[in-house]
Amino acid sequence: MTTARAYAATSATDPLVATTIERRDVGAHDVLIDIAYAGVCHSDIHTVRGEWGPIAYPQVVGHEIVGTVAQVGAEVTSHQVGDRVGVGCMVNSCRECENCRAGMENYCLNGNTGTYASKDVDGSITQGGYATSIVVNDDFVLRVPESIPYEAAAPLLCAGITTYSPLAHWNAGPGKRVAVVGMGGLGHMAVKIAVAMGAEVTVLSQSLNKQEDGLAFGAKHYYATSDAGTFETLANSFDLMINTVSAPIDLQQYLSLLRLDGTMVSVGAPPEPLPVSVFALMGNRRSYAASGIGSIAETQEMLDFCAEHGIAPSVELIDAAEINTAYERVLKSDVRYRFVIDAATI
Numbered sequence: 001m002t003t004a005r006a007y008a009a010t011s012a013t014d015p016l017v018a019t020t021i022e023r024r025d026v027g028a029h030d031v032l033i034d035i036a037y038a039g040v041c042h043s044d045i046h047t048v049r050g051e052w053g054p055i056a057y058p059q060v061v062g063h064e065i066v067g068t069v070a071q072v073g074a075e076v077t078s079h080q081v082g083d084r085v086g087v088g089c090m091v092n093s094c095r096e097c098e099n100c101r102a103g104m105e106n107y108c109l110n111g112n113t114g115t116y117a118s119k120d121v122d123g124s125i126t127q128g129g130y131a132t133s134i135v136v137n138d139d140f141v142l143r144v145p146e147s148i149p150y151e152a153a154a155p156l157l158c159a160g161i162t163t164y165s166p167l168a169h170w171n172a173g174p175g176k177r178v179a180v181v182g183m184g185g186l187g188h189m190a191v192k193i194a195v196a197m198g199a200e201v202t203v204l205s206q207s208l209n210k211q212e213d214g215l216a217f218g219a220k221h222y223y224a225t226s227d228a229g230t231f232e233t234l235a236n237s238f239d240l241m242i243n244t245v246s247a248p249i250d251l252q253q254y255l256s257l258l259r260l261d262g263t264m265v266s267v268g269a270p271p272e273p274l275p276v277s278v279f280a281l282m283g284n285r286r287s288y289a290a291s292g293i294g295s296i297a298e299t300q301e302m303l304d305f306c307a308e309h310g311i312a313p314s315v316e317l318i319d320a321a322e323i324n325t326a327y328e329r330v331l332k333s334d335v336r337y338r339f340v341i342d343a344a345t346i
Contacts, residue, residue, distance in 0.1 A: 001025060002022070002023040002032065003020050003023075004020065004022075004023055004132045005018070005019075005132045006018075006021045006131035006346065007019070007130040007131075007320055007341075008057075008127075009059050009060075009061065010057050011057055012048065013049075016323050016324055018346070019058065019060075021127050023127075023134060023135045024121075024122050024135050026071050026072070026135055028073040029073050029075050029076060029137055029138050030072075030136065031071070031072050031076060031085070031137075031138050032133060032134075033065070033067040033069060033087065033134050033135075033141070034069075035065055035066075035129055035132055035134060035343040036066055036067045036068065036342075036343055037065075037066050037150065037153070037340050037341065037343060038130055038131075038340070039154040039158065039159070039313075039315075039338055039340050040327070040339035040340070040341065041155075041158050041159065041185065042268075042330060043061075043063070043089075044061035044128075046271065047059070047117055048061055052271065059127070060116060060127040060128050060129075061116045061117070061128045062128035062130040062131070063087070063089040063115040063128055063129060063157065064155050064158045064340075065086060065087040065129035065134065065154060065157060066084070066085070066086045066150065066153045066154045067084075067133075067134075067343070068082060068084060069083040069141075072138070073138070076138045078139075079141055079143075084143075084150070085141050085143060085144055086143075086144045086156070086157045086303070087129065087136050087140065087141060087157065088115070088140075088142065088157035088161060088299055089106075089114060089157070089158055089293045090105065090112040091113050091120075091136045092113035092120075092137050092140060093105035093106075093108035093112040093113065094108050094110040094111075097110055103295055103297055104295050105296060106292060106295050114126060116128030116129075121137075129154075130341060131346065132343055132346050140296060142157070142303060145303060145304060145306075145307035148303070148307050148312055149312050151317055151340055151342075152314075152315050152340070154340055155189070155315065155338040156303060156313060157299070159313060160302055160303075160306060160313065161293050162186055162189075162294070163186055163189045163193055163242060163244070163267060164189075164193050165294035165298055165302075166242060166265040166289075166291040167193055167194050167197060167240075168301075172197045172199040172240055173198045176240060177199070177200050177237060178199040178200065178201050178202070178238065178239065178241070178242065179201075179202045179203075179238040179241040179242070179257060180194065180201060180203050180242050180244065181204045181241060181242065181243040181245060181249070182204075182243070182245040183205040183210045183213070183337075184244065184333060184335075185335070185338040186268065187203070187245075187337075188213070188336075188337040189313060189337075190242045192218065192311050193302075193305075193306075194242075196218075196305070196309040200220050201221075202222070202237075202238070203219045203221070203222045204223055204225050204230070204234075205222070205224060205225065206224065208222065213314075213336065231256060231257065234257050236257070236259050236284065237257055238257050238258055238259060239259055239261075239262050239263075240262065240265070241254060241263070242265055242267060243264060243265065243266040243268060244268050245268045246268040246269055247268075248274060249274070251264075251274055251277075252276075255280040255288065258284055259284065260284050260285060261286070262286050262287070263286070263288070263289055264288050264289070265289045265290060266290045266291075313337060314338070315338045315339070315340045316335055316336065316340070317340050317342055318339050318341055318342070319341075319342060319345040323341065326339040
């Protein structure tokens with residue numbers, strides 16, 4: 001066993017605290033990673049506060065992880081000591097179901113093993129990246145290109161792939177009009193990636209506070225959804241809409257913005273159900289869908305795409321002692337655009 005320093009939640013209401021955790025021994029197909037940086041995702045907050053269901057405490061979250069390989073198992077050939085690597089939202093899957101065999105382990109029919117708050121191979125509860133090290137099966141460890149700034153790479157492992165996957169699947173590109181709902185950690189990545197794919201991008205945000213940033217990231221248009229006139233002006237405008245917000249919205253309003261055969265894809269996950277009217281879909285043969293992270297192969301594809309196009313998240317680097325303050329700022333949308341923890345401060 002390896003001891004790691006970490007920050008853990010001890011209940012749904014108390015602040016995260018410094019602690020130590022045990023990592024399992026490195027097996028034949030495992031990789032021990034010395035963590036350098038870990039992103040702070042809204043999913044972390046939902047999880048530790050019990051908003052997505054009960055969890056076992058203490059719990060270390062964090063599924064946007066980059067670091068350096070410190071040790072490899074005897075059967076590992078894809079990674080070696082010193083490699084710059086990353087770990088995202090999952091660390092294993094059943095490998096046997098139809099989806100896993102198709103290379104879509106993120107949709108494992110038996111439930112993939114999450115980087116935190118899941119049952120690990122040794123029966124323990126997985127503990128995430130707010131820590132100084134982690135042990136992960138080699139098939140779920142990703143190569144992080146050198147051209148991506150180290151301190152900015154971590155959010156690509158969730159925010160990056162969560163937005164890249166639906167943009168790629170629904171063929172965002174030249175000639176496509178893409179709307180991004182929300183201009184936060186996920187939204188700013190959706191803008192950057194969709195622009196790099198060649199799409200014409202419009203941001204739909206509650207206010208115009210981040211308009212200058214959105215346009216600087218490559219968006220052609222930026223509208224405030226608090227202005228009722230926005231929905232009249234943009235009716236029947238978009239081929240694809242990526243909804244990144246983790247709070248309830250009026251789906252009927254947003255669906256009205258889709259063109260014939262347009263699709264709205266939710267990647268944010270509010271705790272409450274979102275009602276959808278069939279009539280909102282019928283009018284223009286619209287579709288409503290959702291997308292969850294991406295496969296390991298697709299995540300590596302995303303990392304290579306970002307390296308090729310010079311894409312990196314916009315981040316605020318923080319010390320571990322600032323995590324609880326960062327949580328409160330995330331809930332107030334007071335971050336541009338992703339907090340990243342310097343693991344050296346844990």
